[in-house]
Amino acid sequence: MSGFTQLYQQAVADGALSRKVKELIALGIGIAVRCDGCVAYHVHDALRAGATRHEVAEAIGVAVLMGGGPAVIYGAEALQALEQFEPQRRPAAVAASSPLPGF
Secondary structure, three states: OHHHHHHHHHHHOOOOOOHHHHHHHHHHHHHHOOOHHHHHHHHHHHHHOOOOHHHHHHHHHHHHHHHOHHHHHHHHHHHHHHHHHHHHOOOHHHHOOOOOOOO
């Protein structure tokens, strides 16, 4: 497992794409390929890398578009993970400014 951990750390390190962008890509792929473990993990890490609620929501939308009907279920799981992890990262005042109803 340590080999995969090293591969992961190198893959998501800042480069031509930021770590945040790479985590959003990983989230989208996780949703599209229906990877249960990937969804919450990459929502959490995208937030830690500085992604906003709106950026995560847009990544989920693109993933659902590309993954079709089955991806809707995993997109919903990603939104649940966002609800769980986001309050740990930002003040309540920012949450009130979301243009997405209920988010």
